[in-house]
Amino acid sequence: MATIADVAREAGVSVSTVSYALSGARPIRPETRERIQESMRRLGFQPNAMARSLASRRSKxxxxxxxxxxxxxxxxxxxxxxxxxxxxxxxxxxxxxxxxxxxxxxxxxxxxxxxxxxxxxxxxxxxxxxxxxxxxxxxxxxxxxxxxxxxxxxxxxxxDFDATVERAIEHLVGLGHRHIAFINHSQERIDAGYGPAVRAAVAFDRAMAGHGLEPLARACAESPVVGREVTADLLASEPRLTAIVTMNELATFGVYAELQHRGLAIPHDVSVLGIVTSPGVGVLTYPPLSTMHAPxxxxxxxxxxxxxxxxxxxxxxxxxxxxxxxxxxxxxxxxxxxxxxx
Amino acid sequence: MATIADVAREAGVSVSTVSYALSGARPIRPETRERIQESMRRLGFQPNAMARSLASRRSKxxxxxxxxxxxxxxxxxxxxxxxxxxxxxxxxxxxxxxxxxxxxxxxxxxxxxxxxxxxxxxxxxxxxxxxxxxxxxxxxxxxxxxxxxxxxxxxxxxxDFDATVERAIEHLVGLGHRHIAFINHSQERIDAGYGPAVRAAVAFDRAMAGHGLEPLARACAESPVVGREVTADLLASEPRLTAIVTMNELATFGVYAELQHRGLAIPHDVSVLGIVTSPGVGVLTYPPLSTMHAPxxxxxxxxxxxxxxxxxxxxxxxxxxxxxxxxxxxxxxxxxxxxxxx
DNA sequence: ACGCTTCGACGAAGCGCTTCGACGAAGCTC
DNA sequence: GAGCTTCGTCGAAGCGCTTCGTCGAAGCGT
The missing domain is CATH 3.40.50.2300 (Response regulator)
Known part of the structure; x- marks a missing residue:
């Protein structure tokens, strides 16, 4: 492997000149720079990362x-x-x-x-x-x-959980929804102070209140089976429900299953919106889930x-x-x- | 940040002795080593990675x-x-x-x-x-x-695609299946010489032949919708089908959809096995998909x-x-x- | 007691770069 | 043309380690 000394010798200049040509930290005459660059090219020179870091005290x-x-x-x-x-x-x-x-x-x-x-x-x-x-x-x-x-x-x-939830609710309200439920992460995670779960929960209540609506939220374990149970529970406590916002990917699959099981069509009877999802999750369901995916x-x-x-x-x-x-x-x-x- | 020189001074030895104590490349008297380690501890010394790499010519x-x-x-x-x-x-x-x-x-x-x-x-x-x-x-x-x-x-x-497919087929044959279909990646990927797709296709044919069975394989675009179409096509060309092996996660969702749509129960009417899947994919479906997940x-x-x-x-x-x-x-x-x- | 090996430690020469100070040559001012 | 600055370059001193050669002291056999 060629070193900066090899390049300097080839180009007939000093080592420091090569270094300055490389970094631009001091002016080098154009024709000198040319010569140096030509030598570097010929030798296939690449500066040694370790030496560079050691000398400059920056590891990059x-x-x-x-x-x-x-x-x-x-x-x-x-x-x-x-x-x-x-x-x-x-x-x-x-x-x-x-x-x-x-x-x-x-x-x-x-x-x-x-x-x-x-x-x-x-x-x-x-x-x-x-x-x-x-x-x-x-x-x-x-x-x-x-x-x-x-x-x-x-x-x-x-x-930005606040803005995400806010926009989600706004969107749904714009579609005429008044009875909107939110399915969060599990109660354990909320209790543990897991940021996203806590912040989204607060944001949901605030957003609903902002539209003069009654918030309806549930914690839910990360599993399709529990998601299904929670959906059943939501429908029981609010039969007028027309929209479900989920921040729990696995539970969302359960939401779909329960709705389909009951013969409720998506989105005709109930709209579903997955927020803070991974990309590509939407296409796993039928009909494809509308999502607000994490950036x-x-x-x-x-x-x-x-x-x-x-x-x-x-x-x-x-x-x-x-x-x-x-x-x-x-x-x-x-x-x-x-x-x-x- | 403490250097090896600081440690050497503290311990009253030379720099090289500290280095040897660190690397073990040469014997150091136990009490000397003790003293050095004590100094390192006191100073919170950690060897500088860059200097080490440069000197040893190994970046780790x-x-x-x-x-x-x-x-x-x-x-x-x-x-x-x-x-x-x-x-x-x-x-x-x-x-x-x-x-x-x-x-x-x-x-x-x-x-x-x-x-x-x-x-x-x-x-x-x-x-x-x-x-x-x-x-x-x-x-x-x-x-x-x-x-x-x-x-x-x-x-x-x-x-090991060969062994994976072989075991999959063996497992299904053990369950009494004789008419087994395989859903591969898309034709484009196969044509492009995408290794997994090509090797699995070959392995499937071989495994089926090994059991004296007729192979039935389909390429399939990576999408639930196409997966569904392919499933319909498979059922049409082989009504006696009792098992489907998929190596195409998105298509698998379509397989489920089509089977359910036709009132075919999983696994009572048709067994489904996803191979080379990501971990955790199994629980996304109902009933949970049996998988052979990638190691x-x-x-x-x-x-x-x-x-x-x-x-x-x-x-x-x-x-x-x-x-x-x-x-x-x-x-x-x-x-x-x-x-x-x- | 002699030369021999073995043990444990030291000193110094790098590793390949950056960067500081210095310095000759050229360009400027008055 | 003397004194000044500016420009482009050089030399050398590190950066913090590893590793080689060396060397005194202790341990060995005879």
Whole structure:
């Protein structure tokens, strides 16, 4: 492998001149630069990443602390990861994977101290996340995906659950729906303070109230069978129901099953809208589910950008940046049926 | 950040002694080692990764060239990635993501020349894959997931499609099924030489022949709607059909829809078996689909192990290592119904 | 007691780059 | 034309480690 010294010799200049030609940190006469570039080409020179990092004290590496993939149907995490990796590359950074759970803060600290990463992206943070604490202690720039309890002074990007739910309700109300139910994640997750579940629940109540409507919400275990039971329960407690919003992919399959079982047509009798879904979930059902899918790729890009902001000018970015989910029309939404008893 | 020099001073030894205590490359007297470790602990010392890599000429980094996530329902890629990342970490390596398509061989070469990775894992290789060519030219150790046309001398790990299909058929035959259909990926993918589709098709014919049965196979676009059409077509051309094997997740949803539409009960009238699926797909249907899911995690671990084999002793591992899919019982398999006309 | 090996530690030379200070040549001012 | 700045380049000092050669001290056999 050719080194910068080989290039310098070939081009008849000093090593430092080659370095400056490479980085542009000092002016080089055009014909000298030409000569250097020609030599680099001839030798197939690529600067050694390790030497460069050591000398410049910048590794050009971003670490991504990421959660279990693949629970649920989720392609969202995959989208996020790929977008983050691509954006990093565009900006001349590499993305390394640190598969650490919440409990492995010590490992995070050690790796951070090894100077392998200039900054860290932390996915699926929890309310009290030790990993964030050690990163702050180690003075390593980071961006969270999600939020800790203290969110004011910590840079993060996340799904805008408020806006997503608000838009979902608005859309349904616009179609004439007045009796709208919401199927959330499981009660355990809500009790555990799982951010999305808690925030969406609050947002749903608020959005319904904003339209002068009665909120009807249920927690639901992540399973089609329970989703089916919950749907039955919802129909029993509110027979005038014409729309169901779900934030629970597996439960959604149960919603479909129960409605079909009862001979209720989608969307003629009941409209169904899946929010914060993975991409591609809509086509798994018949009729295709209308969804508001999580902006995984956009979040990935944004997270990298916010991190690089910190790395370049040292300034802290906006502490929080939220992106709403995107409506992906399917065939499961329609105007509310005329209420049988209203 | 403490350096090795700080530790040496603290412990009253030379820098090289600390280094040897760290690596174990030369014997150190126990009490000296004690003292050094105590100093390291006190200073919170972690060796600088860049300096270490530069001096030792080993980056302790594995690169993963990986495909688009999230087409299809797939959690398999996610499983693979996480398992590979975890295994790497266990072995003291980092996993970096190189989001490169088949066409970006030049980028792969450049990055490889930068010495950032000691070895490379290449996912979703195609029959003639330039990325493999440049890696060989650059003498960078690699392991493929999948196969190129020339597979004899190239280390790879992959799903054992032969064994998977063979076991699937065997299982169904054991349940008394004689008229078994196979739904493959789309014709375009087969024509394009997409390995899994081609190999599974061949394996199906062979397995059926091995049991003295008539193979009945169909290509099918990746969509529930087309899956439904193909199912109708299969039932028309072989009314005695009692089992359907699918290697096409989206189509499987269509299979269910068509069977239910015709009042054919699963598994009483027709058994359905999804092979090479992502984990968790089974529970999306009712009754839960029996699957043979792709061993993503196992492949991830294995790929890393095979790569590290090369890195440590320089010997080439077994060129190919295949792992069959694992049967995950659902509720969609049952004994063949008595043939109405046999 | 002598030379021999073995053990444990040290010093120094890199690894391939970045970056700082310096310096000759050329261009400017008055 | 003396003194100034500006431009383009060079040399050398690291960055924080690994690793090779070396060397004193202790342990061995005879």
């Amino acid at each position: 590496v971003i670490a991504l602390i990421y959660p279990q993939f693949g629970d649920g149907v989720g392609g969202t995490v995959g989208e996020f990861v790929r977008a983050a990796a691509e954006r990093s590359r565009e900006q001349g950074y590499q993305l390394v994977l640190w598969p650490f759970e919440v409990g492995q803060a010590k490992e995070v600290r050690n790796l951070a101290r090894q100077g392998m990463a200039d900054g860290v992206l932390v996915m699926e943070v929890v309310l009290d996340d030790q990993r964030i604490d050690v990163l702050e202690a180690a003075q390593v720039p980071y961006v969270m995906i999600g939020r800790t309890r203290d969110v004011q002074h910590r840079p993060s990007v996340d799904i 995984g790729a956009e979040l990935g890009r944004l997270a990298v950008d916010r991190l690089l902001d910190q790395l370049s000018d040292g300034r802290h970015p906006l502490p929080n940046q939220l992106i709403p989910c995107v409506l992906e029309p399917g065939m499961s939404l329609g105007p509310a049926r005329t209420e049988p008893d209203a | 980094v594995i690169a993963l060239i990986y495909p688009q996530f999230g087409d299809g329902v797939g959690g398999t890629v996610g499983e693979f990635v996480r398992a590979a990342a975890e295994r790497s970490r266990e072995q003291g390596y980092q996993l970096v993501l190189w989001p490169f398509e088949v066409g970006q061989a030049k980028e792969v070469r450049n990055l490889a020349r930068q010495g950032m990775a000691d070895g490379v894992l290449v996912m979703e290789v195609v029959l003639d894959d330039q990325r493999i060519d440049v890696l060989e030219a650059a003498q960078v150790p690699y392991v493929m997931i999948g196969r190129t046309r020339d597979v004899q001398h190239r280390p790879s790990v992959d799903i 993503g995690a196992e492949l991830g671990r294995l790929a890393v192990d095979r790569l590290l084999d090369q890195l440590s002793d320089g010997r080439h591992p077994l060129p190919n290592q295949l792992i069959p899919c694992v049967l995950e019982p659902g509720m969609s398999l049952g004994p063949a119904r008595t043939e109405p006309d046999a």
